[in-house]
Amino acid sequence: MAKVIKTKKGLALNLKGKPLQEMLSTPAQSPLYAVVPDDYQGIIPKVTARPGDKVRAGSALMYHKSYPEMLFTSPVSGEVVAVNRGAKRKVLSIEVRPDGLNEYEAFAVGDPASLSAEQIKQLLLSSGMWGFIRQRPYDIVALPDVTPRDIFVTANFTAPLAPDFGFIVQGEERALQTALNALTKLTTGKVYVGVQPGSKLDLKNVELYEVQGPHPAGNVGVLINHTVPVNRGETVWTLKATDLIVMGKFLLTGKVDFSRMIAMTGSDAAAHGYVRVMPGSNVFSIFNPLTIKPDHERVIDGNVFTGKKLTEAEPYLSAQCDQITVIPEGDDVDELFGWATPRLNQFSMSRAYFSWLQGKNKEYVLDARVKGGERAMIMSNEYDRVFPMDIFPEYLLKAIISFDIDKMEDLGIYEVAPEDFAVCEFVDTSKIELQRIVREGLDMLYKEMN
Structure with missing residues (x-):
């Protein structure tokens, strides 16, 4: 039975455009797939692939300069067509054109119970799965030569318009448990899992916590802080349960298949629901239509709080994406007196707007405008x-x-x-x-x- 953590502080931002619990039609195949080093915080990429190279799903495209055994692999089989670089020759992306053959690199996997910690670590490092693991301190891709004190997993997504993990995990329970069994081999401590209130997940070999409260209750940082905080000299690893499903399927099949179920959300999304996609896809190519209007829309890889804006120049879905959010950009809005106009249809934490009179169930349509300029930090305890x-x-x-x-x-x-x-x-x-x-x-x- 799960232990309970209750938090009161936070913000439950009720936005329009929640995902319906239904599968949408399968998107088109992307003409190009890309591995983007910036998706993996803290690594120094060294490219091994060259334009013209033939690769399989799971073939190495680059590695971490400080840890050559940490590989980052192709999501599909095909041909490397470009290594895009920016200022000071920074690697921006490695693009692969799919060949439609769905060929995979072979990995000798097995039941985590019969594998040693070193064998599991080498499998994750060589397959590209290691990139899912983050560490604290520093919130970077975990360093493989450091054994974590504990490992923390969140299966509770509380951000605005976040997907329902209970829907995503249906039929994937075995893969999730397999990945958790592997994680228990990689730490000297425990594996803590935070789940949503009322979750029916039956997980073994872990410490289960039901985290109740407004966002950011589902953040793994809240789970750490309310169980076993991190002190100086200690290292813990963090993961999302959705990434563990991908990892678990790899450990069961030996195939590097990064495909995952994500939620289509946002007030201006053309459809609301769930769809299975391959990370690295060009979002604007695989969804037609993606938005309800052709212009003045912001497409976000992730949620409105922490997501990354997708553009024609940077259109690739990140490896850890769980949702796509589409909201108005707001650059075509012209309001009398701007944000200072009294109104009922705009959200505010203060009572300067009268929208608070309409209760907590009102759904808001927010655009991407900041509505104000940067100024000195006000010590008002609002944080x-x-x-x-x-x-x-x-x-x-x-x-x-x-x-x-x-x-x-x-x-x-x-x-x-x-x-x-x-x-x-x-x-x-x-x-x-x-x-x-x-x-x-x-x-x-x-x-x-x-």
Whole structure:
């Protein structure tokens, strides 16, 4: 029976465009698939593939310079057509044209119970599955030479318009349990799994926690903070249960199949439901139509708090994507007096707008406008009202901005990730990019400590 964690702080943002619990028609095949190094935080990519190379699904395209055994592999079989680079020859993407043959690299897998920890680790490293594993501190792809104290998994998605994991996991329970069995071999401690309230998941060999409360209750950081927080000198790994399904299917079949079920969401999405796609796909090519209007739409890989804007220049679905969100861009809106106009149809955390009179069940259509300019941070405790971790967010952010390492350590920098500050950023009247500040602070701290 799952233990219960209850949080009160947070924000349940009720947006229009929730996914219906039904499968949508299969999308078209993408003309190109891409592996994007920026999807894997903390790695230094070294490209092994060259244009013209023939590859299979699971063939290595690049590796981490500091850990050559950590490979990142092709999602499909076909031909490498381009290695795109930017400033200072930074690798932007490696593009593969599919051949339709669906050929796979062969991996000698087995029941995790009969494999050693080293064998499981080598399978994950060589197949490209290792990229799903993140570590704290620093919120980067996990370093394979460090054994984690514990491993934390979230199967509770609470962000706006988030997919229902209970629907996604139907028929995939065996793959999920297989991946969890493998994880238990890779830690000296326990595997903690956070599930949604009322979840019927029957998982073995793990510590099960039911996390109740508004977003970010489903974030793995909240699970860590309310169970076994991370102290200096300790390392823990974090994963999403949706990534574990992909990992588990690999351990069962030996085939590197990154395809996954994602949710189509958002007020301006052409359809709402679930669809199975291959990460690395060109989103604008496989969905027709994708939006209800051809212009003035923002397509987001992920949710509105932490997702990445997709454009014609960067159209590829990330490897860890669980939802696509489509909302109005807002660049065609011209309002009298702008955001200062009193109204009933706009959401606000304060009572400056009268929409609070309409109750919690009202669905809102929000666009991508910031509605204000950046200014100095106001110490008003507005972050603390939506931050359900035992950390002082305002003081930690100021320590990060000043890069005071001692204060950062004392205030809990080792157990946070940018996503933990997403709601704080949304409610921030100062319009400060808090997630960017935390990301840059973690990157600088990693360089300083290593």
